[in-house]
Amino acid sequence: MLRLDLSNLDSRRIGSQGIDLEQALRAHKKRLEAARDALWGRKGDPAEFLGWIDVPEDTQTLRKVLRYREANAWVEDLVVLGIGGSALGAQAVNAALGKGPVRLHFVDNVEPEPILELLRSLEPRKTLVNVISKSGSTAETMAAFLAFRRWLEEALGQDWKRHVVVTTDPARGILRPYAQAEGLPAFEVPPAVGGRFSVTCPVGTLPLAFVGVDLEALLAGCRKANETAQAQVEANLPAQSALVHHLLSQKGKSVNVFMPYSTRLRYLPDWFVQLHDESLGKAIDREGKVVHTGTTAVRAIGTTDQHAQVQLFREGPHDKLITFVRLEKPTEDLKIPAVAGLEALDYLFGRSFFELLDAEAKATAHALAKAHQPNFAFVLERLDAYTLGWLMQHLMWQTAFLGELWNINAFDQPGVELGKEYTYALMGRRGYEKLAAELKAEGVE
Amino acid sequence: MLRLDLSNLDSRRIGSQGIDLEQALRAHKKRLEAARDALWGRKGDPAEFLGWIDVPEDTQTLRKVLRYREANAWVEDLVVLGIGGSALGAQAVNAALGKGPVRLHFVDNVEPEPILELLRSLEPRKTLVNVISKSGSTAETMAAFLAFRRWLEEALGQDWKRHVVVTTDPARGILRPYAQAEGLPAFEVPPAVGGRFSVTCPVGTLPLAFVGVDLEALLAGCRKANETAQAQVEANLPAQSALVHHLLSQKGKSVNVFMPYSTRLRYLPDWFVQLHDESLGKAIDREGKVVHTGTTAVRAIGTTDQHAQVQLFREGPHDKLITFVRLEKPTEDLKIPAVAGLEALDYLFGRSFFELLDAEAKATAHALAKAHQPNFAFVLERLDAYTLGWLMQHLMWQTAFLGELWNINAFDQPGVELGKEYTYALMGRRGYEKLAAELKAEGVE
Known part of the structure; x- marks a missing residue:
């Protein structure tokens, strides 16, 4: 169960920084329905990259993932080579x-020392390497794959092939033909999923299958x-939280700020x-107009x-919308015991950690509202796979709705291309000689 | 060795979003000298809370910390109870x-499940608990201490006292008399250090002594x-990076963004x-004027x-100053091997991970400059204790200089008080009944 707590956005509580969501929903009903x-x-x-909507329906792929996990009960360490x-x-x-x-390790950077430390800590015979790159051309991931691939072969000879599983595009890129040529097991990133x-596709589900996450519930x-997300706006939670973002960005x-307790x-x-x-920070809108959209998410x-x-959130500039994530119930709770000699803390004695967590969450949100800093909460009944799946897919929908409201393509990332090309140039890749010379002339080498 | 790379702030490179630092230093010389x-x-x-300037000179306390570590060679797990x-x-x-x-564990939250998981994974006989609270009243830290204190006593009886070390104010608060009454070893947070x-005081050095960090070098x-920070502005690195922040905030x-590679x-x-x-987000300046200062740091x-x-940094709104931290040399490097069948990646073959990391850092910074997104870098010769200590103390100085330029008290945090009081009220602490009633009337309970 997931619900929105919008009480700290209410303009009766926080004044001109707030909104009246019911009224706003009426005023923006047409636009939200159109979105x-x-x-x-x-x-x-497929060109619209909305494949993520249907992926949670794909129980066949999930079964394939779970069968692969069952067939590889020998794994003690799973190394995910993937970034972003x-x-x-x-x-x-x-x-x-x-x-x-299984212990999960994520290699999501190319700093040599942590990679060396990880390699030295692993037992190749008990290690599975999952290389994940849709395009197969991500420099960081592929550099790491080259190193892990060599490390496995040096330790295991031809048996290295049992220790690699590939997640990539079903047809495009260099990893798919490589997996076929070497006879490696390979899972698909659906073409229409960024x-x-x-x-929810094997990019996530394959590693998660190895750590006992209830994937059926996550997808449900x-x-x-x-x-x-299909409902009328009055019951359409993603449309509502997107509208909150939209209206507050206009203020x-x-x-x-995104702040789970x-x-x-x-x-x-x-x-x-x-x-x-990455979805909402865009220089150009769908009509080709220069817009420089985007609000900055803060962890x-x-x-x-x-x-x-x-x-800062309370006393600094009024430039923030704060999203809390709050849990209604703990999975397991712990009492705070009384200790003689520390009676100044008796307000804690006999209470529970969850009670303290919950009080702090509510207290902070209210103190921010008192300073006219607008905030709202996603309230989860508890932290389980079903609720977390709901929240994550909700946030994908919220993002998609915002893309529509701002008339931008929320599913591309053109702004990272130039940096990649500069990297190729600085690394001496063939075809980038001219760019390398340009960079050198500008003092970058 | 630490230096500033300001080339991507240069207005000849990035236009009107840039600055000419030499000229700016001349223009602001008097103000920076006054700061x-x-x-x-x-x-x-002591009321000015500038004790952090002198702490790195205090080799006597460091020796005491190192002696304590030597005398406790039995420790396998060190649990730090501390927050913020x-x-x-x-x-x-x-x-x-x-x-x-020694394995370090930080308990910096009150969610019950991770605390329970940690308690279940620890062997009390091999565990040292370092409770850190200057005031001794931090609810989260003290709740955790009550739980760990009870857990130790249940497992070890009176021997629990060997397994606790306290870091707190030398005189004020409830932890100092408690440590004295129970005969616990205790280290000091100097009164003038927030x-x-x-x-650099035992808050940091005591845990770090247990993981082999070269603390002499860190303090050096x-x-x-x-x-x-004492030099003329032309050589005063903290004054310079503070001025960069100041001028860019005016733009x-x-x-x-703070982004180490x-x-x-x-x-x-x-x-x-x-x-x-926390230092720079302030509602009121030193003259009592409502100012709402502060820029938002992003990780x-x-x-x-x-x-x-x-x-987002490249294509989104021009509201960011990006600070990079770049290393000039690796501690240890790793070659990227060639792999047959993946010749499309031959630009990586034989290069090193550090070369790739370095190329990406420079490429990204330059791509941002091309989009007129100002950025600069702290360049560290390598990652070691001396250089990291320099950088951290530099950043404290940068913050202090900014406080002066903005005419605010960078050393208090008045904005967190109301939230604490609401927490007390919601937890039913004596003396907060009226506030609890007020909250209830507002629908917060």
Whole structure:
């Protein structure tokens, strides 16, 4: 169960920085319906990259993933070679719900020292390497794959092939033919699914199958979010939270803090930051107009960041919309015991950690509202696979709705191309000699 | 060795979004000198909270810390109970330089499930608990202490006292008398040192002593930063990077991205975010005027966030100043091997991971400059204790200089008080009944 708590957006509570959502929903009903219908209508066209809507229905692929996991019970360490959307989703869900027994490692950078440390800590015979790149050309992931591939072969000879599993495009790129030539098991990133929307396909589900996450429930939660995204605006939760973002961005809220009150959800903000920033930060709109859209998502964790960022959120500029994620019930709770000699803390004695967490979440949100800093919460009944799947798919929908409201393509990332080309030039890749010379003339080498 | 690379701020390269730092230094020389002299002049006054300047000179306390570590060679797991400034510094340095053999665990939240998981994984006989709270009243830390204290006693009886070490104010608060009454070893947070400036005192050094960090070198690096902070503005690195922040904030850059190109430095942005946000986000200036100062620090890691946030940084609104941290040399490097069948990647064959990391850092910075997104870099000769100490103390100085330029108190955090009071009210603490009733009337309970 997921619901929105919008009480700290209410203009009766926070004044001119607030909104009256019911009224706003009426005023924007046509526009939201048009956005909803446009998204559902374009879903069938692969060029629109809306494949993530249907992936949670694909129980056949999930069964294939689960069979692969069962057939590889020998795995003790699973190394995911993937960066950005190829790592963040599985990382977030694993931290929230993973229960082993396999240890997951994410290689999402190319700094040599941590890679060396990981290689030295692993037993190749017990290690499975999952290389994830839709295009097969991601420099960081492929560099890591070259190193792990060589390491496996040096330790295991031809047996290295049992220790690699590939997740890539079904047809395009260099990893698919390589997997075929070497006879490696390979899973598909559906062509119409972008990296940041890929957690429900094998990019996410394959690693998560190895740490005991209830993937059936995760996908069922996603389907529930789809259901709400199809509803009338009055019951359409993603349309509603997207409208909140839209209206607050019009009030000058250029920063979106995403702050779950949960250590288990500590990687969810990183996943959200990518989803939000890469989808919505665009220079050009669908008509070709220069727009420079985008609000900046900021990661925070409650209660921890009450002691780091909340000072700024409360007293700093009024440029923020804060999204909390709050849990209604713990999975398991722990009593705070009484200790003689520390009676000054007797207000804690006999209470529970969850009660304290919950009080801090509500107290902080209310203190921010008192300072006219608008905030709202996703309230999850509890932290389980169904609810987390619902929330993640909800956030994908929220992002898609915002793309429609802002008339931009939320599913591409043209702004990262030039950096890639400069990297190729600096690495001496063939065909980039001219660019390398240009960079050198500008003092970059 | 630490230096600034300001080439991507140069207005000849990035146009009107840039600055000419040499000219700006001349124009602001008087103001920067006044800030420098004010900070050094106020240093002796405990009420000014500038104790962090002198702490790196305190080799006597460091020796005491190292002796304590030597006397406790039995420790296999060290649990730090601390939140915000009581955890972030040690966390950042440990991730960068910690080499064990002791495992560090940070309990910086009150979600019950992760605490239960940690308690179940620990062997009390081999565990040392370091409770860190300057005031002794931090609800999260003290709740955790009550639980760990009880857990130790249940397992070890009166021997629990050997397994607790306290870091707190030398006189104030409830932890100091408690440590005295129970005969617990206790270290001091100097009264004139705030949490976010405390990494060089036992708050940071005690845990770091257990993971083999070269603390002598760390403090020597801090002293080097002090030296540069005393220099004429032309050689005063903190004054210079503070001026960059100041001038860019005047150009509407309200978001400060902090992006080290290093997985080992993955927690440094979290430490910086607290330092920056909590120090500079203030409603009221030193004259009592309502100002709502503060720019929002954003965490990013290169190369990883090239695949998450750089799309927004490049194409989104021009509201950002990006600070990179770049290393000039690796501690240890790793070759990228050639693999038959993957010749499309031959530009990587025989190169090294560090070369790729370095190329991506330079490529990304330059691509951002091409989009007129101003950025600069702290360039570290290598990642070691001396250089990291220098950088961290530099960033404390940068923050202090900004506080002076903005005429605010960078050393308090009044904005977190109301949230604490609401928490007390919701937890039923004596004396907060009226506030609890008010909250209930507003629908918060």
